Amino acid sequence: MREEIVFIKGSFNPAEAADVLLSLLNDKIKFHTVKSLKLNPGSSQSEEHSAARIGALKEAKKTVEELVLTAHKKGLDLEINSTLAIRLIDKQI
Template sequence: MNENITFIEGRFSPAEAADVLLSLLNDKIKFHTVKSLNLREADNDSDNGSAVRITRLRQAKKRVEELVVLAHKKGMELKIDSNIEINLVPRSTA
């Protein structure tokens, strides 16, 4: 089963865009940080990719901040279109 859902759609002031996008990025960073800490507490040496994902999310956050500042300086809005593709897949056994 495959489902596409419109997640964010519209034009936003720089402040609104920052609120929406940075909240989402901060939540994802927090999610992966907690996941990484839980694996360390369980003495699990397997690399779950959380550290790499956190780095990429922080880079995305920095870029969003730059775009928001630029839009503010130029008196512009940000048009955001974001879709999420959701697929049902079998559980992994690992």
């Protein structure tokens, strides 16, 4: 089973866009940081995944900050479209 949900859709001024996008990115960074702190000793693969994901999210955050600043300087809005694709999976596979 797979569902697609429109998560974000619309035009936002730079302040609104920064609020929405940076909040999401910060929450995901926090999620992976907490997850890496709770890992059991010896699960280095999960720890490496969380560290890599945090790095990628921080890079995405820099990109968003640059886009927001550019839009602000040029007096532009940002169009944001995001869809969530959710699929049920069997954990035993």
